[in-house]
Amino acid sequence: MKQNEKKVSWISFLLVLAFLGLVFWLDQIIKPTNKMYMLMTVLQKGSVYALAAVSMNLLNGYTGLFSLGHAGFMLIGAYTYAIFTIPSSARDTVYQYFDAAIRISFPELLSNSMGSAGTVLGVAIAVIFAGLAAAFFGYLIGLPVLRLKSDYLAIATLGFAEIIRAVFQWQKLGPITNGSNLLKNFMRTSLFKLKVGDTKLVFSTFVPVLIATLSIIVIVKLVNSTYGRAFKAIRDDEVAAEAMGINLAKHKMISFTVSSFFAGVSGAMMAMVLSIAQASNFKAAMTYEILLMVVLGGIGSTSGSVIGSFLFVAASEWWLRGLDSGKFLGIEAPGIFRNGFRLVVFSVIIMIVVLFFRKGIMGEREISDLFREKKKAKGAAR
Amino acid sequence: MRKDKPCILRVEDVTMQFGGVVAVNNFSMEEYEGEIVAIIGPNGAGKTTAFNVITGVYAPTNGRVTFDGRKVIENFPRGKMKKGYLGENAGKYTDHLEPTPDKLTALGMARTFQNIRLWKSMTVFENVLIAKHMKRTSNLFSATFGGNRAEEKRQRDEADALIETVGLSDVRDEPATSLPYGKQRRLEIARALATDPKLLLLDEPAAGMNPQETVELTRFIGEIRDQFHVSILLIEHHMDLVMDISDRIYVLDFGSMIAHGTPVEIQANEKVIDAYLGVTDDA
Amino acid sequence: MGKTILPYIISGISVGGQYALIAIGYTMVYGILRLINFAHGDVFMVAGLMMVYMAAAMPLYIAIPLMIVLTVLLGFLIERVAYRPLRTAPRMSVMISAIGVSYLIQNLALYITGGLNKNYPSIPWISDRVHVLGLETSRVTIITPFLTLLLVVLLVLLINHTKIGMAMRAVSLNFETSQLMGIRINNVISATFIIGTFLAAVGSMLFFTNYPGVVPTSGAMPGLKAFVAAVFGGIGSIPGAVIGAFIIGVAESLIKGLDTILIVNGTITEQIGFATFSDAFTFVLLIIVLVFKPTGLFGEKTTDKV
Numbered sequence: 001m002k003q004n005e006k007k008v009s010w011i012s013f014l015l016v017l018a019f020l021g022l023v024f025w026l027d028q029i030i031k032p033t034n035k036m037y038m039l040m041t042v043l044q045k046g047s048v049y050a051l052a053a054v055s056m057n058l059l060n061g062y063t064g065l066f067s068l069g070h071a072g073f074m075l076i077g078a079y080t081y082a083i084f085t086i087p088s089s090a091r092d093t094v095y096q097y098f099d100a101a102i103r104i105s106f107p108e109l110l111s112n113s114m115g116s117a118g119t120v121l122g123v124a125i126a127v128i129f130a131g132l133a134a135a136f137f138g139y140l141i142g143l144p145v146l147r148l149k150s151d152y153l154a155i156a157t158l159g160f161a162e163i164i165r166a167v168f169q170w171q172k173l174g175p176i177t178n179g180s181n182l183l184k185n186f187m188r189t190s191l192f193k194l195k196v197g198d199t200k201l202v203f204s205t206f207v208p209v210l211i212a213t214l215s216i217i218v219i220v221k222l223v224n225s226t227y228g229r230a231f232k233a234i235r236d237d238e239v240a241a242e243a244m245g246i247n248l249a250k251h252k253m254i255s256f257t258v259s260s261f262f263a264g265v266s267g268a269m270m271a272m273v274l275s276i277a278q279a280s281n282f283k284a285a286m287t288y289e290i291l292l293m294v295v296l297g298g299i300g301s302t303s304g305s306v307i308g309s310f311l312f313v314a315a316s317e318w319w320l321r322g323l324d325s326g327k328f329l330g331i332e333a334p335g336i337f338r339n340g341f342r343l344v345v346f347s348v349i350i351m352i353v354v355l356f357f358r359k360g361i362m363g364e365r366e367i368s369d370l371f372r373e374k375k376k377a378k379g380a381a382r
Numbered sequence: 383m384r385k386d387k388p389c390i391l392r393v394e395d396v397t398m399q400f401g402g403v404v405a406v407n408n409f410s411m412e413e414y415e416g417e418i419v420a421i422i423g424p425n426g427a428g429k430t431t432a433f434n435v436i437t438g439v440y441a442p443t444n445g446r447v448t449f450d451g452r453k454v455i456e457n458f459p460r461g462k463m464k465k466g467y468l469g470e471n472a473g474k475y476t477d478h479l480e481p482t483p484d485k486l487t488a489l490g491m492a493r494t495f496q497n498i499r500l501w502k503s504m505t506v507f508e509n510v511l512i513a514k515h516m517k518r519t520s521n522l523f524s525a526t527f528g529g530n531r532a533e534e535k536r537q538r539d540e541a542d543a544l545i546e547t548v549g550l551s552d553v554r555d556e557p558a559t560s561l562p563y564g565k566q567r568r569l570e571i572a573r574a575l576a577t578d579p580k581l582l583l584l585d586e587p588a589a590g591m592n593p594q595e596t597v598e599l600t601r602f603i604g605e606i607r608d609q610f611h612v613s614i615l616l617i618e619h620h621m622d623l624v625m626d627i628s629d630r631i632y633v634l635d636f637g638s639m640i641a642h643g644t645p646v647e648i649q650a651n652e653k654v655i656d657a658y659l660g661v662t663d664d665a
Numbered sequence: 666m667g668k669t670i671l672p673y674i675i676s677g678i679s680v681g682g683q684y685a686l687i688a689i690g691y692t693m694v695y696g697i698l699r700l701i702n703f704a705h706g707d708v709f710m711v712a713g714l715m716m717v718y719m720a721a722a723m724p725l726y727i728a729i730p731l732m733i734v735l736t737v738l739l740g741f742l743i744e745r746v747a748y749r750p751l752r753t754a755p756r757m758s759v760m761i762s763a764i765g766v767s768y769l770i771q772n773l774a775l776y777i778t779g780g781l782n783k784n785y786p787s788i789p790w791i792s793d794r795v796h797v798l799g800l801e802t803s804r805v806t807i808i809t810p811f812l813t814l815l816l817v818v819l820l821v822l823l824i825n826h827t828k829i830g831m832a833m834r835a836v837s838l839n840f841e842t843s844q845l846m847g848i849r850i851n852n853v854i855s856a857t858f859i860i861g862t863f864l865a866a867v868g869s870m871l872f873f874t875n876y877p878g879v880v881p882t883s884g885a886m887p888g889l890k891a892f893v894a895a896v897f898g899g900i901g902s903i904p905g906a907v908i909g910a911f912i913i914g915v916a917e918s919l920i921k922g923l924d925t926i927l928i929v930n931g932t933i934t935e936q937i938g939f940a941t942f943s944d945a946f947t948f949v950l951l952i953i954v955l956v957f958k959p960t961g962l963f964g965e966k967t968t969d970k971v
Contacts (some may be wrong), residue, residue, distance in 0.1 A: 067855050068758055095674065098803030110944040144956045150756055151701050155892065159948030160887075167943030180941075218526065226534065229508065230515045236501035243437065245497075245516030245577050247489035255520060285771075288764050295761055299502075347769035354765045355750055357525040358758055364503065 008368050016213060023209045024131035027202045032131065040205045044189060044316045048269045049210035049309035053293040054302055055214050057263035060291070061300035062223055063255040064235030069141065072161030073260045077130035077139055077267025079168060082183040082277040083176065084126045090185035096179065101175035107187050116194055123187050127211060127268045129152075134264020135257050137164070142256040158284055168279040182278035189272050206296050208269050215262050220302055222258065231255050254302045292350050298360030303367040308360065316346055387415040388451065390613045391436070394520040396445030398431050405431040407637040408470045413581070418607060418614045422648075423634035424657060429617045430496065433585055436615075437472075437481040437493050444469055446477075449489060450580055455479055488516060492579035494570040496586045496617075505525050506569055507554045510541040513576035521641065541576060542649075547609070548572040550582045564595040567660035568602065575610055582606070584616040586621050600626050625649065633657065669929045672800055673922040674915060679806040679875070681914020686904040687891035688898075689820065690740075690861025691815035692961015696837040696901035697857050700759050700905030704743055704766040707774075708862055711783065712736040712869035713879040714774060720786035729788075733866045740862025741855055749851070767885075774881035782878040792874055805874045810911075812871070816864060817907050824903070831858050876922060886944060890917070893951040899961030908962065913950065917943050 020294075023043060030036050052074060059065045087108050091100050106129075107122030113123065138156040145156040167173065169180040177183075192203040222228050230251050233241040240305070242248050271277040297308025305309035353360060391413040398406040406428040413419045422529055435442045438455065441601050443463055447455035456477040461465035501509055514537040520530035545551055548568055555559055558569060574582055587603070588596045600623050607614055618624045624631060625645040633641040633648060636658040641648060648654055687709055715735055719728040747766045751759045779825075791805040824830035832853045835843045844850050872887065873879055888890045894913050898905025919926070923939040954961060 060757075102794065113587075113863060144952065148955055148959065151760060152896075152955055152959065154760065155701060155896065156952055158889070159893070159951045161950045163945040166942050170941045171936075190899070193969065196527075221528070222522075224528045225522065226512075226515050226518050226530070226537070227522055227525050229504075229512045232503065233501050233512045237499045238505050239439075240495065240499035240501065241512075242483045243487060243493050244485045244513045244573065245492075246512075247481070248486045258522075262910075283957075284889075288768055291761065291764060295765075299757075338776075340772065344769070344776045347765070347772045351747065351762075351765045351769055352882035354758075354762050355747065358751075358754065 012368055016217070020213060021205070022204075022212060022365075024206045027205045037302060038318045040244075042310070042318055043205050044273045046210050046310040046313040047208045048266055049290065049293060049313055050306045051212040051262055051269065052266040052290045053297070053305040054219055055259045055266065055311045056290050057294045057297075057299065057302060057305045058219055058223065058231075058262075059255055059307075060257040060294060061163075062228065062235060063231040063252065064125055065146070065252060065255065066150055067157040067256070067259075068154045068284065068291070069157030069161040070263050070290055071282040071284060071286040072157075072164040073134040073138060073263035074267030074270060074286070075161075075164055075168060075279055076134045077264030078271040078277040078282070079177060079183065079267075079279070080133040080264070081126050081130040082186045082271045083178070084129055085123065085187035086183070086185055093274075094183060094185050095175070096181065098174035098178060098302065119187075123192075123207075123272075126187070127265055128310035130268035131261040131264040134267065135261035138257045138260025141251065142253050146252045155195070160286065161282070161284065165279050165282055177279070180280070181275045184232065184276050186277075188275040199301065203269030208273055211269055215265055216302065216306065218293060219258075219262060220320050223302065227254065292354075294351065296353055296360055298364065300364040301360070301362040301366055304360055304362030304365075307362065311361075315349075316342060320345060387417075389413070389448075390415045390417075390450055391615065392448040393432075393436060394448070395474060396432065396435055396442045396447065397471075398440060399443040399463065399466075399468060404465065404468050405635055406435065406442075406634075407551065409634070409637075409639055411632050411639075411642070413613055413615055415580075415613055416611070417629045418603070418616070418627050420628040420631045421615070421617050421634060422619075422621075422624055422631055426470060426636075427634040427657075429634055430585065431637075433583065433617055437491060437583060438481050441480040443467065444471060444475060446475055448473040448649075449486070449491060449581055452489070453477070453479065454481060454486060454489065457546070465543045484516070487577055487579075490578070490580035491583060492574035492581075492582040494567070494576045495569070496584055496589055498563075498566050500566060500570060500571055501571070502557075502559045504558055505555050506550055506558050506561070507541060507545065509558045509569060509573050510544055510576045511537060514541060514572045516577055533606055544572055545574055548575075564591060564598065567591070567599065571602075571606065575606065575612075576644045579612055582610075582612045582614045584614065584618075586617055586619060587651045588618060589622040591620075596620055596623055599623065603627055668799075669926050670919070671798065672802070673918045673926070675797075675800065675802065676806060677915030677918030678911060679809040679871075679914070680918060681911035682809035683868050683872040683892050683909040684887065684891045684914050685813050686816065686911035687887060688786075688910045689817070689864050689896040689903055691857075691892045692895035692898070692900055692903060692906040693857045694860050695895065697833065697840075697854060698748070698759070699756060700748065700763065701892060702861075703763040703888075704770060705861065705865065706884035706886075706891070707767045707770040707885070708736060708740055708743070708884070709869050709872075709888060709893070710879060710881065710884025711739060711770060712862075712866040713873045713883060714778065714783060716870065716873070717783040717785060717879055718769060725786070725788060729870070730765075733863060736866035737859050737862045740858045741867075744854060744858040749854075754915045761825065771881045771885075780878075780881065782880050784878045785876065788870065788874060790816060790953040791871075805871055812867075813907070815863050816867065817903065820864075821903060823860075828855065830916040833857060847915055852915070870958065890944075890947045896951060899956050899963035900959070902904040902963040905961055905963035913947055916946060916950070919936075920946050 005112045030040055056070050059067050083102050083106060084106050086094055086299045087105050088103065091103065107119040110118030110122040112118065124292065126369060143162045145153060145160070148156055168177045171179045173179070189204040190209060192207050194203065230241070230246050233244070233246060234251060293308040293312045293352060294305050296312060297304030297306065299332060320342040323337050323345055324339050325337065328337055386600060389412050393411045394410060396406060396409045397404065409432055421432060423429050426642050431440065433587050434440045434555050440455050442455065445469070446453060456479045458475040459472055500510065517537070518525070518533060520533055524530045545554055548571070550565065550572065553565065558566065562567060566616055571584070588599055591599060603614060604627055606612065628645055630644055631642060632639055632647045640653045640657060641651045643651070690705050691702060694700055711896055712732060714825070715732045716728065719732055735871065743766055743871055747762045747859060751762055791808065793804045794801055795804045795807065797807055824833060832848045836850060836853050890913055894909035895906040897913065898907070898909030920943045921940045924936045927933045
C-alpha cells in the first residue's frame with residue numbers, strides 16, 4: 001500500500017518533469033511565425049486559466065464555498081505585477097495622463113546589480129507580490145463575507161469583485177492604476193529570452209507553464225494535507241466538522257486567502273501573457289468562464305480543473321476557430337460559420353455538460369487515481 | 383453515584399427560549415467522571431435542545447455550563463429577550479460566554495448526531511483521521527510542504543488503532559456512507575473518540591436500530607467507557623438501553639425536569655410513568 | 666441646488682421603476698426555488714433585442730405584444746430545460762446551470778448581432794419629450810414609476826386573491842409540505858417564471874427607450890442590480906424588492922451626478938469621479954445589508970436545524 005503511494009508520486013513527478021522539458025523544447029523550435037504557434041498560445045493561456053480554475057476549485061470544490069469573486073483577485077494580481085515590472089524608460093509613456101506614483105521595477109532594479117539573473121528574480125518577486133496583494137484583499141473581504149451561506153456568499157463575492165474593478169478604474173487613483181487606461185510595456189512573455197553564450201533561449205511559454213505547475217503542485221499538496229482534509233470535511237458537513245473541533249471561521253479564511261493568492265498569481269500570468277492589464281477586462285463574465293472550466297473538468301478534482309481549462313482554451317482559441325471563419329470540418333457555410341458561432345456551439349456543449357454530465361470529465365477523481373484503480377483491478381483479478 | 387469523583391459536567395439553571403416558546407426550562411444537572419448519564423423524556427420534551435446548548439450549537443437564554451471545572455458557557459436574557467424572558471433566575475447570571483462548538487470539542491467534549499452526520503465523500507479511515515486534525519501542531523506551511531511527516535504518521539497510526547478497537551478494520555477503506563446503519567453509528571462514535579474527549583455526548587445512539595443492534599450498541603457503549611476512560615451523556619428513547627447502562631437518569635417533560643435518579647428509582651417514579659402514559663418503550 | 670438635484674432624482678425614480686420590474690422576477694423565483702436566476706438579466710436583454718428586430722419587420726402594435734409573448738415563452742423554456750431537470754440536485758448545480766444559461770444567451774446574442782450596438786426603436790408617445798417641473802425629459806421617465814406601481818398592485822392582488830397566488834405563497838413557505846398537500850409544484854414554478862419574465866419584458870421597453878441601444882451584455886448589470894434590490898428589500902418579498910429597486914435607482918442616479926451637484930454647490934471645485942462608483946455602490950449596499958441584516962428590510966428570519 002505505502003509502496004504503491006510512493007510509486008504513484010514518483011511517476012507523477014517524472015511526468016511533470018517530462019512535460020516541463022517538452023514545453024522548454026517546444027519553446028525553442030516553434031517560433032511565433034510558425035503555423036503551430038497556436039499550440040504555444042494555448043499552452044500559455046491554458047496555464048493561466050488552469051491555475052485560475054484550480055484555485056477556484058480549492059474554494060468551490062474542496063471547501064464548498066461558492067465564491068464568484070475570482071476576476072477581482074485576478075485583477076489585483078495583474079495590476080500589481082504590471083505596476084512593479086514597468087521599466088522606468090517606459091513609465092511616462094504608460095502613465096500618459098498621470099504622474100506615476102510607484103517608481104520601482106523589480107526586474108530592472110535587480111538586473112542592475114545581478115544581470116539577467118536579476119531580471120528573472122525580479123519577475124518572480126513581482127509574481128509573488130501579485131499573489132500577496134490578492135491574498136491581502138482576500139483576507140479583508142473574507143472577514144465580512146465568509147459568514148454568509150451559499151448563494152449569499154456567491155453574490156457578495158461577485159459584488160466585491162465589481163467594487164474592486166470600479167476602484168481600479170477610478171481617475172483619482174490614476175497615479176497608481178493609470179485610471180481607466182490600460183497598463184502596458186511591463187515584463188511580458190515575449191520578452192522572456194536569455195542569451196547563453198551564443199544561443200538565444202526562449203522562455204515565453206515555459207515561464208507561465210512553470211509558474212502554473214509549481215502553484216498547482218502547492219495546491220495539490222495543501223489539498224492532500226491535514227488542512228485539505230479539514231476543508232473537505234467542511235464541504236461535506238459543516239456542522240459535523242465544527243463538532244469535531246474544526247474552527248470554521250479560521251479554515252474558511254485559510255482556504256479563501258490561499259485561493260485569492262493563487263488567483264492573484266494567475267492574474268499576474270494573464271498580464272504577462274496578454275502583455276496588457278486593463279480593469280475593464282476583469283468582469284464577472286471572466287469568473288463565470290473559469291467556473292465553467294471547473295465544472296467541465298469536474299468540481300472537486302484538481303486534474304479535472306486543469307484538463308477543463310486546457311480543453312476550454314484549446315477549443316475556443318484553436319479547434320473551433322473554423323466555426324468563426326466560414327469553414328469547419330471541411331464544410332463551408334460562411335452564412336452560419338461567422339463571428340461568434342464558435343462561442344455559441346461552445347456554450348451549448350457546456351450546457352450539455354452542466355445538465356447531463358454533472359460530474360464533468362473527472363468527477364471527483366484525480367489522474368493519479370486512475371493508476372491506482374488499475375492496480376486495484378489487477379490485484380482483484382489475481 | 384460516584385460523587386467521590388470530580389464533576390465533569392455541571393449544568394445550572396439552563397433555560398432556552400425561542401421567541402415565546404420555552405423549550406428548556408431551568409434545567410440543572412451534573413455528571414461525575416466515569417459516569418454514564420442519560421437524559422430521557424417524551425418527544426418534544428427538550429432533550430435535543432438541552433444537548434445542543436451543552437455542545438455549543440445554541441447559546442442558552444439564561445444559565446451556565448461548567449465543564450471539567452471550567453466555566454464554558456454562560457448567558458443571561460439580553461437584547462430582545464430582556465423584556466420577553468419567561469423563565470426563572472433572570473438576575474442570577476451576569477457573564478456572557480458563547481463558545482462555538484469547536485472550542486468545546488477542543489476542551490474535551492465530543493458528540494454524535496441523531497441523524498448521523500458522517501462526511502459522505504470520505505472513507506471510514508478518513509472520517510476518523512480528520513477528527514484528529516484538531517490535535518495537530520503543524521501550521522499551514524509545514525503541513526503543505528511535508529514538514530509534519532512524523533505527526534501525520536502518528537495521527538494515521540492512531541486513527542488505524544482506533545478503527546481496530548471499534549472493530550471497523552474490515553471496512554477501513556469503504557466509503558463511510560456505504561456501511562450498514564449500525565456500523566455508521568459505531569463509526570460516528572469512533573470519530574468522536576478520535577478527538578480524545580473526556581466527555582462523550584451521544585444523541586439518540588440507538589435511533590433506528592433493531593433489537594439485535596441495540597444490544598450490541600449497549601455493550602459497545604459500556605466498553606468504550608472502560609477502555610477510553612470517558613464519561614458519557616446520552617439522550618435516548620430506547621428504555622432497555624437506558625435502564626441497562628445508565629448510572630443515573632434525568633427525565634425531561636415539556637422542557638422541565640420532572641425527576642432524576644438511578645434507573646431503579648426512575649422506573650418507580652409516578653411522574654415519569656404519567657409522562658410516558660404507561661409507555662415505557664416507544665422504540 | 667434643488668434645480669441641480671431634481672433631474673437626477675427624477676431619472677433615478679424612473680430607473681428604479683425599471684429595476685423593480687426586473688427585481689420582482691428575481692425575488693419570486695428565489696422565494697420559491699431558492700435560486701439566483703442569473704439568466705434573468707439576459708432574458709431582459711433578449712426582450713430588448715427582439716423588439717429591435719421585430720419593430721423593423723412589423724408594426725409596433727403587433728411587435729410589442731409578440732415580443733412580450735416570446736419573452737415569456739423564453740423564460741418558461743429556460744426553467745423547463747435548464748432548471749427543472751436539476752430539481753433534486755444540490756443548489757450549487759442549479760446556480761451553475763443558471764450561469765451557463767446566461768453565458769449561452771449572451772453568446773447567442775453576440776452571434777446574432779455581431780456584437781454591434783442595436784438601436785432601440787422609438788415607441789411613439791412614450792418616447793416623446795415632455796416638460797415637467799420645468800425640466801425636459803421623455804415621457805417614459807414620468808410614466809415608469811406609475812406603471813410599475815400599477816403592475817405591482819395587480820401582482821399583489823393576484824398573489825393574495827387567486828388560487829395560483831395562494832399556491833405560490835404556500836410553495837415559498839415550504840416546498841416539500843406544499844408538494845405533499847397536492848399542490849402541483851411544477852405549475853406554480855412555471856407560473857412564477859411567466860410572471861417574472863412578463864414584467865422583465867415590460868421593463869425592457871421602458872429601460873431601453875431611455876438608452877441608445879442594446880448590446881449582448883446590456884442585461885448583465887441591470888440584472889445584478891435588480892437582484893441586489895431584491896436582496897436589499899428582503900428576498901422573497903415583492904414590496905421589499907420594489908422599494909429596494911427605487912432606493913438603488915435614486916442612489917445610483919445621484920452618485921452619477923454627484924460631481925456636478927457638489928461643484929454647483931461649491932463643496933468641491935474639481936471632478937472627483939464619483940460616477941465611476943455608480944455601479945459599485947449598489948454592491949457596497951448589498952454587502953452592508955448582507956453583513957448587518959442578511960434578511961433584508963422585509964425578509965423573514967430562518968434558522969438552520971441541527
